Amino acid sequence: MPPPKKVDPPHKLTFATNSVRNTTFALDNDKFYYEIVTRFWHPHLTKINKYDYENRVVTCVAEIESFPKKEVKVRFNTPDAEGEWIRASDFVKCDGGNVCGTIYRWKTHNRCLQLVKADDEEKVPIAEYHPFKRHFFVFRMAQRAWLEVKPEATAALEKIIVSYLIVERRRRDAKIRIKLEHP
Numbered sequence: 038m039p040p041p042k043k044v045d046p047p048h049k050l051t052f053a054t055n056s057v058r059n060t061t062f063a064l065d066n067d068k069f070y071y072e073i074v075t076r077f078w079h080p081h082l083t084k085i086n087k088y089d090y091e092n093r094v095v096t097c098v099a100e101i102e103s104f105p106k107k108e109v110k111v112r113f114n115t116p117d118a119e120g121e122w123i124r125a126s127d128f129v130k131c132d133g134g135n136v137c138g139t140i141y142r143w144k145t146h147n148r149c150l151q152l153v154k155a156d157d158e159e160k161v162p163i164a165e166y167h168p169f170k171r172h173f174f175v176f177r178m179a180q181r182a183w184l185e186v187k188p189e190a191t192a193a194l195e196k197i198i199v200s201y202l203i204v205e206r207r208r209r210d211a212k213i214r215i216k217l218e219h220p
Contacts, residue, residue: 045188046188047185047186047187047188048064048069048185048186048187048188048191049064049065049183049184049185050062050063050064050069050071050183050184050185050186050198051063051064051065051181051182051183052169052181052182052183052184053181055169055182057073057202057205057206057209058073058075058083059073059074059075060072060073061073062184062198067088067090069087069191069194070087070088070090071085071086071087071088071098071194071195071198072085072086072088073085073086073198073202074086081102081103081104081105082100082101082102083100083101083102083103083202084097084099084100085097085098085099085100085101085195085198085199085202086098087195096114096116097114098113098114098195099111099112099113099114099195099198099199100112100114101125101199101202101203102122103206108124108125108126109124109125109126109203109206110122110123110124110125111123111124111125111128111199111203113195113196113199125203128199128200128203129143129200129203129204139154140154140155140156141153141154141155141163142155143200143201143204144160146160146162148168149165149166149167149168150165150166150201150204150205150208151164151165151166152164152165152190152197152200152201162185162187163186163187163189163190163197164184164185164186164187164190164197164201165184165185166182166183166184166185166201166205167182167183167184167185168182169181169182184197184198184201
């Protein structure tokens with residue numbers, strides 16, 4: 038009798054930078070390689086490009102539009118045509134959290150984002166963000182940030198990345214808001 042099949046290890050998508058507007062997500066072998074780009078001539082439009090190294094093709098899989106004082110919108114593109122714009126709040130609540138018929142939600146655990154099933158009592162994460170680490174908390178990065186994704190969620194990897202970018206932007210923008218008052 039052959040031994041039981043081993044569980045596939047999770048995919049470790051490493052960040053190139055700590056920005057949520059200009060960075061790359063990539064596996065070590067570049068099987069999955071996503072570039073997140075916000076051009077300076079379109080500062081309110083972020084594109085998520087997927088690189089296919091075997092076919093040498095770059096495709097724009099999604100776009101995030103965020104104008105000041107307007108609601109954030111998301112669009113998923115197919116190779117043939119551009120999709121329609123969806124409000125980001127609707128996407129994260131319903132469609133973005135709905136992967137393969139199951140509803141997921143982002144939660145924080147020890148100040149790290151995790152994507153878990155909404156009805157799971159064990160709260161086992163499907164995707165988990167691990168922040169970067171620095172030498173003595175000041176110097177260069179000792180370890181880059183990464184997004185750990187379970188192999189069963191790779192079919193919806195674009196949706197997971199887009200929902201992560203939206204949730205992380207909201208979280209970072211909430212920290213920045215400071216009301217300055219002059220006496």
